[in-house]
Each structure stands twice: as C-alpha cells, then as structure tokens.
Amino acid sequence: MIFVLKLNNKKFKLLNYYVNFFTNLSPTNNFIIMLLTNNNNQYKLLIVMFCFITCCTKSILYSQILPQEKIKYKTISQIPTISNYNRIICDSNSFGFYLRNLELKISNNIVYLYNNTPKYNQNAQYAIIKIDVGNKDLQQCADAVMRLKGEYLFSLKKFKDIHFCFLSDGKPRYYTDYCNGNFSYNKFKDYMNYIFSFANTASLKKELKHINNVEDIEIGDVFIQTGNPYGHAIIIVDVAINKNKEKIFMLAQSYMPAQEIHILKNPNNNNLSPWYSADFEEILETPEWTFTKNDLYRFP
Structure with a gap:
C-alpha cells in the first residue's frame, strides 16, 4: 500500500502521529510513506520511509525498544522533585491531590495499546499510570484528560458534576441522565466510552478556560491544541515551586x-x-507533540 501525504508546514507536527499509526498496524502490511511539504508553492520531498513489518521483524523491533527497568515509585507523589523545589500544597479533596496520588504501574514500564500490543514508541514514557485503557480505540489524548476528570468526580460521588460536551452540537451529556440510577463503576466506564465516541480535543477545548500566564500553572491544567484532522491534549499531574516562585x-x-x-x-x-x-x-516540546504558551487551559 502506498500513502502520499501532503503536509504543509503547520501540519508537519502530525509526523509523529502518522509514524505511530502506521507502525502499530498489522505486521503483515507493507507501507511506503511519502511526506511532502509545501514551500513557496513547490512541493519538496522530505522523507521517504519504507516500513516492511512482519511478525518476526516486529518482534525484533519491540525487543530492542522495550524498556527493561521497572519503575520503583508506586504513586506520582513518590517521584522526587529536583533540588530546592517543593510540591505545592493541595486540598485533600481537590483534583490536584487526586492526580498527584494516582497509582503507577510497577509490574513493567511498557505502554500497551487498547489491543494489548506494545506501542511502537517506548521512549516517551517515564512511568505509566495504573488505569485501564479499555479494549477499543477510544481513550486517546483528550479522552484520557476527560477520563481522569471523570474518575476524580466519581471517586467523590459528585455524579451530577460529571458531564462532557459532544462535538456535534456542543451540548453536555450528563452521567446522571445516562446511568438512569445505576451508579456502578461499570456503568461509569460505559458512559466514558460513550463520551469518547462523540467528543475530542475541539469539544473539550471549548469547555475549558484559557490561562494567560504559564506561571499560574496548576495541577489539572491542560495543554491543548485542536487541528485538522488531529489535535492533542496533555494534562499537568503535579507542580512544584521554589523560594523564588519558579515552578516545575x-x-x-x-x-x-x-x-x-x-x-x-x-x-x-x-x-x-x-x-x-x-x-x-514560547515552545513546549514534549516527546510526541509541540505546544506553545498560548495552549494552556483549565477546567472551570
């Protein structure tokens, strides 16, 4: 199969997505990916990548890239800060406290996809949060942010506060309407999958409020970009500060x-x-996406 993708300069950040997407497909497929960029109305060939993936070669690739060292911290709160920084104080019922105390997977440090195969890129993660991904290709970037917010509210039994908007009409869908009196955890997970199917970065961004100054960053804030066809969202799960009020x-x-x-x-x-x-x-570079200072948002 041959895919020719014409990416302008603004969309070049999607390179990581396409590489991850194709390399995580069936190991019996062959791919030639040609990435082109528009420069002064003339197309210039940037990359020609040929991926011949068989079950055997894919196993070899995974054996080379899978990290061998297990994480030794049981929660995010146990991950050390750097010298002269102390974690900011959080109320025990706050979203920040919930995120900081999320459990980490200690059995291994391998990121698995929804279909229980290892992600191709195993170089992005420091540790893995101990929360299931489900068995469908639903809980992606913005979905993970909504999942964590929903889990926090569910843990406090704030069922009426659990709601997220659909992309189609911008209207919220409430957990209490969906569950119809069944407040079990399984029903909550069904509701989240329902949300994941009809919400994305664009709908989530409209629910959040913009933070003008990165120095005001708090746990639970979100760096988020919408895009065509794809955007990305990541969530702040801990913050520390030093005596000069500088934050990490x-x-x-x-x-x-x-x-x-x-x-x-x-x-x-x-x-x-x-x-x-x-x-x-101006630029925040993460392993698989690049954000700007203007991309910081917060749940109201």
Missing part, C-alpha cells in the same frame, strides 16, 4: 492509537525529567 510541572498523556496513560519524559533536559520548567520560552 509534570505531564501525562494518552495518544493515538488509544494507549495507557503515561507520565512523559522531558526530551530536552534529562536532569530535570520527568519535570518541565514553567519558564520555557
């Missing part, structure tokens, strides 16, 4: 295809990783 933060994401939610490494600073400095210039 930790990020988590799911991605495409649907995969386990994981804490992101800092690709530009191994000494700081998995933390990121809030004092970045």
